[in-house]
Amino acid sequence: MRITILGASGFIGRHLAGALRARGDDVVAASLRDPAQAAAACEGSSAIVNLAGAPVSRRWTAAHKREIERSRVDLPRAFIDALKGLTDRPAQYVSASAIGYYGTSETATFTEASPPGSGFLAGVCVGWEAEAARARELGLRVAVVRTGLVLGADGGALAKLLPIYKLGFGGVVASGEQWYSWIHVDDHVGIYLRALDGFDGILNATAPNPVRNKDFTTAFGAAVHRSTFLPTPALAISLILGEGAVLVTGGQRVIPEATLASGYRFKYSTIGAALDAIVSS
DSSP, X not given: OEEEEETXXXXXXXXXXXXXXXXXXXXXXXXXXXXXXXXXXXXXXXXXXXXXXXXXXXXXXXXXXXXHHIIIIIHHXXXXXXXXXXXXXXXXXXXXXXXXXXXXXXXXXXXXXXXXXXXXXXXXXXXXXHHHHGGGGGTOEEEEEEEOEEEBTTBHHHHHXXXXXXXXXXXXBTXXXXXXXXXXXXXXXXXXXXXXXXXXXXXXXXXXXXXXHHHHHHHHHHHHTOOOOOXXXXXXXXXXXXXXXXXXXXXXXXXXXXXXXXXXXXXXXXXXXXXXXXXXX
């Protein structure tokens, strides 16, 4: 297949492009910053994967919140509109989303069938997915991948935490009771491949066994053979990220019910195995 990836230069995009090429697919990289040009790059492709979006793991100023929303809602809207002009449109549109769709909770369990939560991220995800769904009006199958905390040595949050933990400065964040719905990057890519191979609907890209932050911390320390006795207070996170602190002090217990039902089998279903594999790679 010929696949156009929007956001191919990012952490997930690099891994996905490599996996597609390894199985014999052609990959075309395009930027969503110019929706019309990105749509033109999709002419003759079998599928589109939209991974584009402004980073969320930084301080949420009013301007950055607007950019988060613009990159996930406004630009995809213009992109889908531009696809209408193609004579040889792709058959499949796979869009990233996030488990921020569900809001945060220390007690609830969420699946793909759960309703959206409240808050800024949930609202962005609802708009993001609504724009993806518009591709059905053009005759495309649409799959949406709701991403959790993606773990890999060369990108994402873990790449920033790894040097800290290796020095023995890791520790529980805030209360430590917040849920982390994590996924190894290899499984995350595997779910995108499953979506590309004809899936229509929602897939949670989270491992079947989410953990609380305190258990994530313990497993991380064990993987790097270091102690984890230096806690990070919630106030410190808030001072750094502002409203965006909810990314690490809040949490969701998300189960990949539809993903498992689709036939996908996880390579890494426990946090210990995932972290051990990453640290030893």
